[in-house]
Amino acid sequence: MAYDLDAESRLREAEGLALAIGIAIEDSFILPVRDVKPNLLFGAGQVENIRIACEQHEAELVVVDGALSPIQQRNLEEKLSRKVIDRTGLILEIFGERAATAEGRLQVELAHLDYQQSRLVRSWTHLERQRGGFGFLGGPGETQIEADRRMIRQRMGRLRKELEQVRKTRGLHRERRERAPWPVVALVGYTNAGKSTLFNRLTGAEVMAEDLLFATLDPTMRAISLPGVEKAILSDTVGFISDLPTQLVAAFRATLEEVTAADIICHVRDISNPSAEAQKAQVLRVLTDLGVIDGEGAQSSIPILEVWNKWDLLTQERAEELEPLVEGSEDIVRVSALTGAGVDELLARLGDILTAKALVQEVSIPASDGRRIAWLHAHGEVLSEEDAGEGPEGPMRRFVVRLNPKEMGQFETL
Numbered sequence: 001m002a003y004d005l006d007a008e009s010r011l012r013e014a015e016g017l018a019l020a021i022g023i024a025i026e027d028s029f030i031l032p033v034r035d036v037k038p039n040l041l042f043g044a045g046q047v048e049n050i051r052i053a054c055e056q057h058e059a060e061l062v063v064v065d066g067a068l069s070p071i072q073q074r075n076l077e078e079k080l081s082r083k084v085i086d087r088t089g090l091i092l093e094i095f096g097e098r099a100a101t102a103e104g105r106l107q108v109e110l111a112h113l114d115y116q117q118s119r120l121v122r123s124w125t126h127l128e129r130q131r132g133g134f135g136f137l138g139g140p141g142e143t144q145i146e147a148d149r150r151m152i153r154q155r156m157g158r159l160r161k162e163l164e165q166v167r168k169t170r171g172l173h174r175e176r177r178e179r180a181p182w183p184v185v186a187l188v189g190y191t192n193a194g195k196s197t198l199f200n201r202l203t204g205a206e207v208m209a210e211d212l213l214f215a216t217l218d219p220t221m222r223a224i225s226l227p228g229v230e231k232a233i234l235s236d237t238v239g240f241i242s243d244l245p246t247q248l249v250a251a252f253r254a255t256l257e258e259v260t261a262a263d264i265i266c267h268v269r270d271i272s273n274p275s276a277e278a279q280k281a282q283v284l285r286v287l288t289d290l291g292v293i294d295g296e297g298a299q300s301s302i303p304i305l306e307v308w309n310k311w312d313l314l315t316q317e318r319a320e321e322l323e324p325l326v327e328g329s330e331d332i333v334r335v336s337a338l339t340g341a342g343v344d345e346l347l348a349r350l351g352d353i354l355t356a357k358a359l360v361q362e363v364s365i366p367a368s369d370g371r372r373i374a375w376l377h378a379h380g381e382v383l384s385e386e387d388a389g390e391g392p393e394g395p396m397r398r399f400v401v402r403l404n405p406k407e408m409g410q411f412e413t414l
Contacts, residue, residue, distance in 0.1 A: 005275050006275070006278075007030050008030070009274065010065055011028060013065075013242070014028070014063065014065035014087070015028055017087075017091065017094060018090065020094050021094050021097060023061065023063070026059050027053050027056075027059070031046050037072075038071070039071060039072065039075050040075050040079065041076070042076075047076070047079050051079065051080050051081075054080060054082055059082065060083065061083050061085070062080055062082055062084045062085075063084075063085055063086075063090055064076075064085070064086045064087070065086075066086060067087065067243075068084070068086040070118055073085075073119070087243060089115065092108070092111060092112050095108045095111070096108045096112060103163075106159055106162055106166065109155075110159040110160065113152050113155060117153075117156070182231050182233050183229065183264070183354050183406075184232070184233045184235060184261060184263050184264075185233070185234050185235065185263065185264045185265075185266060186235045186237060186259045186265050186266065187235065188237055188240070188266070188267055188283060188286075189239060189240065189267055189268035189283060189307075190239060190240050190269070190279035190280075191239025191240065192270065193239065193268045193269055193270040193279070193309060194270060194309040194310060194337045195236055195268045197338060198268055198343075199220065199234060199236040200337075201340060202224055202343065202346075203224055220235070220236045221234065221236075222234050224347075226347055226350050226351040226354065227347060227351035228351045228352075228355040228358075228381065229354050230378065230379065232354065235259075235262065237256065240282055240286045242279075244286075256286070259287070259290060259292060260290055260292055260302075262302055263303075263354065263406075264302065264303050264304075264350060264353055265292065265303070265304045265305070266304075266305050266346075266350075267280070267305070267307065269307065269308055269309060270309055270310050271310060271314065271334070272310040272311075272314050273310075287304075303353055305331055305333065305349060305350070306329075306331055306332045306333070307333050307346060308322070308326065308332060308335070309336065309337050310336060310337075310338075311334040311335060311336050311341065311342065312336040312339055330349075333346045333349050354404070355404070357404045357405060358403060358404040358407075359402065359403065359405070360383065360401070360402050361400075361401055361402070362399070362400050363398075363399050363401065364388045364391070364396050364398045365396065366391060366393040366394055366395070366396055366397075367387075367395040368393070368395075369393075371414070372411070372414050373397065373399075375411065375414060376399055379403070379410075379411075380402060380403045380407060380411075381402040381403075382400075383400040383401060384399070384400040385397060385398070385399050385400075386398050
């Protein structure tokens with residue numbers, strides 16, 4: 001069944017996006033658009049109502065929670081005598097402010113320029129005042145359209161080369177992790193579902209975790225211990241959102257591809273949100289785009305564990321309603337990342353999934369081969385160890401050890 005956010009939920013989400021970048025909201029309302037106007041999007045009467053509301057509240061900025069063409073944006077600005085940005089511009093602003101790493105800043109700037117390029121090419125045909133910088137909330141600056149277009153193209157070319165180098169480096173890191181014995185657990189979910197709070201709870205890290213949309217952008221990795229698994233890598237990724245701008249999907253693909261290399265995906269859901277099912281559908285769409293899920297309703301190539309977060313915020317009636325779904329599924333764990341309730345059960349479930357494919361193996365190693373013996377003790381569950389007589393390389397030791405296929409493959413390459 002497909003779910004989409006209703007108009008009220010979309011409006012609340014748009015307000016959250018605006019608040020995330022420090023915009024003071026004076027008024028917000030839903031306007032039904034029955035007949036899309038190519039020049040303004042809205043009808044003349046609706047535009048007049050927006051203008052009156054702006055004057056009453058002395059608003060300086062109008063945010064349209066949808067996609068505006070360059071012409072629509074320019075015409076609305078002329079009619080309203082105020083700056084106008086659409087959903088894409090707003091999300092780009094948030095990403096631009098939050099990107100902390102060099103890679104994140106490169107990705108955001110490339111997405112900004114890709115978006116800005118279409119605004120310049122289609123909106124302006126002569127010398128006049130333009131918005132300055134890479135943002136859309138900054139002040140004006142005198143620019144010439146052809147010079148801007150050329151500079152943007154050149155800058156985008158340089159950014160793509162730098163990002164390609166980043167992708168190569170990330171690929172090398174991924175290969176190194178695949179050769180290492182440690183499984184990777186990736187946290188994914190809708191923005192503000194509580195991924196970073198859960199990440200901090202599990203790892204003791206101090207990743208920024210606030211009640212804001214897109215509180216964290218850059219992927220973070222930390223080591224954790226799980227039952228039956230000495231060490232695993234927990235990865236926190238950027239939050240998903242409905243109608244994520246195509247420029248950002250392309251720019252952040254290298255980051256999101258970390259999910260495809262995971263051994264387990266934890267889909268963190270804000271189960272207290274009235275739009276929880278619609279948010280789940282949006283996350284599954286992104287995972288499908290990444291190739292993790294092969295088509296709608298198909299099985300995932302990577303085990304997906306649903307983590308129903310914010311269980312403590314549910315009413316008793318709602319909790320009792322959801323209880324049978326949790327009890328009847330091995331793929332759902334209820335937690336409160338804020339209080340820590342259910343975290344032990346989550347860790348146990350992750351350990352069970354990772355060790356489920358482990359097989360008991362019998363291997364003989366020269367007693368002098370301390371490196372391989374140490375590796376077995378460090379990465380496998382050694383069930384027994386005994387002398388195995390003399391071999392070509394001297395005294396031998398026989399081990400009965402539990403390893404999963406990935407670990408066994410790594411041991412054989414030592």
